[in-house]
Amino acid sequence: MHIRRFDRGYTRRKFLADASRGVLATGVLAPLWDVLAAEGEMTSAYPDELLSLDAYTQGRIKTGDEIHAGNVEFVKDLLEPIRYEQILNQGRRLKTTRTTTDLMRLSPWEYIEATLSNRGKARFDERGNVVTADGQPWIGGNPFPDPKTGLELFAAQTLSWGRHDSSFYAFEVQDVDVSGKVNFDYAGGWAELHPVARVSLSPKPYWEKHKDKLRFQSVFFLEPHQYRGTSFLNIWPYDHKTFPQLYGYIPEFRRIRQHPTDQRFEPLLPGTTMYLSDAWAAGDPLNTWGNYRIVGRGPFLAAISDGWNPDEADWRHGTHGGPKGDSFWDTTVELVPEAIVVEAEPTMFPRAPISKKRVWFDARNQVVIGMVTYDRRGQPFRSFDGAYSLYERGDKKVMDGAHPYWSWTHVIASDIQSGGITRLQQVRQLENSHFSGANQDDLYDRYLTQSALLRLGGA
Numbered sequence: 001m002h003i004r005r006f007d008r009g010y011t012r013r014k015f016l017a018d019a020s021r022g023v024l025a026t027g028v029l030a031p032l033w034d035v036l037a038a039e040g041e042m043t044s045a046y047p048d049e050l051l052s053l054d055a056y057t058q059g060r061i062k063t064g065d066e067i068h069a070g071n072v073e074f075v076k077d078l079l080e081p082i083r084y085e086q087i088l089n090q091g092r093r094l095k096t097t098r099t100t101t102d103l104m105r106l107s108p109w110e111y112i113e114a115t116l117s118n119r120g121k122a123r124f125d126e127r128g129n130v131v132t133a134d135g136q137p138w139i140g141g142n143p144f145p146d147p148k149t150g151l152e153l154f155a156a157q158t159l160s161w162g163r164h165d166s167s168f169y170a171f172e173v174q175d176v177d178v179s180g181k182v183n184f185d186y187a188g189g190w191a192e193l194h195p196v197a198r199v200s201l202s203p204k205p206y207w208e209k210h211k212d213k214l215r216f217q218s219v220f221f222l223e224p225h226q227y228r229g230t231s232f233l234n235i236w237p238y239d240h241k242t243f244p245q246l247y248g249y250i251p252e253f254r255r256i257r258q259h260p261t262d263q264r265f266e267p268l269l270p271g272t273t274m275y276l277s278d279a280w281a282a283g284d285p286l287n288t289w290g291n292y293r294i295v296g297r298g299p300f301l302a303a304i305s306d307g308w309n310p311d312e313a314d315w316r317h318g319t320h321g322g323p324k325g326d327s328f329w330d331t332t333v334e335l336v337p338e339a340i341v342v343e344a345e346p347t348m349f350p351r352a353p354i355s356k357k358r359v360w361f362d363a364r365n366q367v368v369i370g371m372v373t374y375d376r377r378g379q380p381f382r383s384f385d386g387a388y389s390l391y392e393r394g395d396k397k398v399m400d401g402a403h404p405y406w407s408w409t410h411v412i413a414s415d416i417q418s419g420g421i422t423r424l425q426q427v428r429q430l431e432n433s434h435f436s437g438a439n440q441d442d443l444y445d446r447y448l449t450q451s452a453l454l455r456l457g458g459a
């Protein structure tokens with residue numbers, strides 16, 4: 001009889017013992033980021049049963065198998081309740097792939113390099129802002145790759161959503177109701193640019209002219225025709241307690257108006273279940289939320305790799321499940337050895353419809369891999385699960401400078417109470433004018449000023 005030294009019981013005892021002592025030290029067999037920095041991959045930090053779905057399920061689900069209603073019980077503890085319910089009762093399925101162990105495939109290359117080189121240089125100042133030792137804005141990469149608190153995890157996420165100096169996402173959105181009918185079909189663009197913590201675009205690490213700002217971010221819509229030109233611009237101060245300036249352009253009125261700074265919990269357009277506050281699970285300034293606390297830790301199933309679809313010219317994804325077979329994206333997931341679960345509350349939003357959010361972070365790269373929000377009664381409200389990928393498969397790839405592009409590929413946002421689903425996917429281009437990609441030099445002038453909103457609205 002072979003007795004395994006590091007079985008599932010050992011892993012659970014380790015996570016529970018750390019939690020009972022109020023300790024967060026990522027990795028099981030060794031400190032995770034020490035291993036990643038030394039070896040460039042994570043195998044030495046985890047036992048076999050956290051590196052392989054085959055081992056975790058004792059062969060009941062093998063890598064490459066599909067998770068469905070008939071076998072989902074074997075991985076119930078690796079899913080948040082909403083995905084479990086969708087698989088069990090709504091026909092959702094998940095394809096599985098092997099666990100990614102190479103650090104450089106989990107985020108943009110330059111972001112990872114900056115994380116490694118700047119490790120240990122970040123702190124919070126007296127206002128709760130992330131700064132360097134001399135009190136300057138952050139200089140690039142993840143400021144807390146060895147997180148000890150939920151606040152540190154959310155700080156890194158809020159500082160850099162897409163982990164590029166600038167990003168543009170051409171996207172399509174479909175709203176599917178409880179009957180499986182697609183009621184709304186939108187297309188548009190999302191742009192974001194960071195004046196600080198720059199690791200690719202010059203000047204770096206700061207664009208001095210806007211060193212007091214964290215990001216410029218805009219979203220605009222091209223389809224359907226009645227909403228064409230509708231757009232919003234967020235200008236974020238670097239101060240983590242100050243609300244962004246929010247401007248909107250409505251084509252019917254042919255003018256830009258400034259919206260209330262805390263108006264962040266309303267759908268951008270009819271039918272969608274997504275708010276500005278939901279962006280990357282950290283759509284508001286860090287310190288407008290509070291009571292950050294770690295509430296769980298353990299393995300998880302998430303779409304971290306193999307989410308890009310190069311077989312379609314514009315990267316569109318197939319769908320399945322639901323009443324009409326069109327509710328959920330086709331998704332490939334892998335076993336994440338360690339996820340950290342954090343809860344937070346909207347402390348500066350007295351009229352927020354949300355009482356708290358629960359967010360799952362991948363300990364390997366601190367990327368958000370799941371979120372559930374709760375209404376004011378404390379009941380589950382909406383669920384978000386997204387997919388990321390290196391845009392590389394065989395001889396097909398999309399380049400970001402010298403390295404393959406890394407980004408999100410699709411998101412499923414589920415309104416748990418109404419049964420509605422919003423599907424969002426990143427596509428290659430729209431109208432041969434707006435192209436997805438990172439670190440484009442012209443994003444500011446094209447998308448991130450009030451003049452740009454007027455120009456987009458008149459196009």
